[in-house]
Amino acid sequence: MPHQVSVFAENRPGKIERITGVLLKKVIDIRAITISDSGDYGIVKLLVDRPQEAVDALKEDGIAATLRDIVAIRVKDKPGGLYEVASILTKNDVNVEDAYGFIIERKKDAIFVFQVQDVRRTEKLLSEAGFTILSDSELYLL
């Protein structure tokens, strides 16, 4: 199961610099980054090649960071690619709490990453529907 690094950050200049600076020191590779913001503060979410090491390094630097379970699947980079996934989730009453996506190869593959209540059930539903669920290592080797 893939993991995402979630970091608490006050909404002020220099926060991304500090976080990425810690990761640079440990030569940790960032696959994707997104920020959800709630005014005074936000949560920076990172897909990295060595999530546990990243969390440890951030914590050591006094930053509030934690690992979250996520679902990551491969979808076709074409119109309707994400719709298929969304339909299955809707049919099974799975609520997506937070999501982001990125393209690996234009017109070919994209990755959809999201947070749900029940990660295992969602993974089962999607793999039964024929989708490729990515494991930690697969995701980072992309």
Added chain:
Amino acid sequence: MSLFIAPVKISNATRERTMYWNQEIETIDRTGLLKIQLERLKKALEAGAATPFYKKAFAEHGIDPAKITTLDHLKDIPFTTKNDLRVSYPDGMIAVPKRSIVRMHASSGTTGKPTVIFYTMKDVDEWANQVARGMVATGTTPDDVFQNMMGYGLFTGGLGLHYGAEKLGCLVIPMSTGNTLKQIQFIQDFGSTVIHITPSYALHLVEEIRAHGVNPPDLGVKKAYLGAEPYSEGTRDKIQEQFGVNAYNSYGMSEMNGPGVAFECVHKNGMHLWEDYYFAEIIDPDTGENLPDGDEGELVLTHLNREAMPVFRYRTRDLTRFIPEPCPCGRTHRRIGRIKGRTDDMMIVSGVNVFPSQIETVLMNIPEVGNNYQIVLERENNLDRMHIRVELYSKMFHGDIRQLERLKKKMGEALRAIITINPKIELLEPGSLPPSQGKAKRVFDNRSL
């Protein structure tokens, strides 16, 4: 004025288990204690009456010290305030020839100009005796290594415990405040087992120790004496849990010598106030009337055994209560409860009286709250606004933005239930508020009227 409490029945077994510095006086029966108090009070009043300040004050109030024959008569003596000490500056309250004075200290001036207090050699020795009593009551012995992280100099916190610990026979390391790396190194190199520290610095020290890759409890510090700033039971729990120490409250102020006026024993349930040195009253801060035991009010203290500068009915401005119930440790000196706040640190926000300690108590009972916080008062459109800036406890962060929203809501509701006003809460990253190495400044009143 309630002076009597029920006789304490302590089994001999308890007595043997408990360590005392001076068992006879610490476990004296109430009748014996009151007798000592009256004898000492008479002498102190005679000595005090010779000082320019009290000569004038007694004349104005028609007080003749020779006619004070019971402790109840003390009520006729006017209160002494911090301002009285200021106007008597530099020597209006000295009761001995100047050549017999060996030391002076001054208050930290938290709320204004400093006030000065003088000591004879006997005063310094008696002060050390009070501190030694308190340290022994928490189980400290001459085998302990005592690292003093309280400020030395005019502030009484450093030298007060220094002399007490030396008198008790500990190895004393006079580190003073700050220099965190050396503090940690010396704990490791000299095996310090007891420390004296402000609560805010203790929390900072714990974080620094962790940042050096050391688990704080592994350092082997067993006890911490906390003082010099108000803090809540939740903060004590945090220090105990994170540092792996037993933390004890101590109480004192420069006007009454310094630390050592009252000290917790191993039972950690209120601080024994050494009643052979101080006559204590709890008054209603508005009316000045004495309150019964158990009621919360302002602590008023009278020196009973002080040479250089006896002060009578000193209004400490600290709010507390007597705990009259006997303590299982066998000490008969009454205990005072945790200091709830000071009559002069009360904030008036939107017409409501709020003590910073009330806010701290709420915050420190919420596990997601980190080690530091600030209270900021502002005026927006002629309305008071309270902002509470709280550091998040990194261990309790689950990476969920809704969790943080719920946390803010929970804090707001818990605070409103206690202080009746609705503060704006700001969550901050751990370690983002300036660390404190002395007295923590937590209230920032930016309201301009």
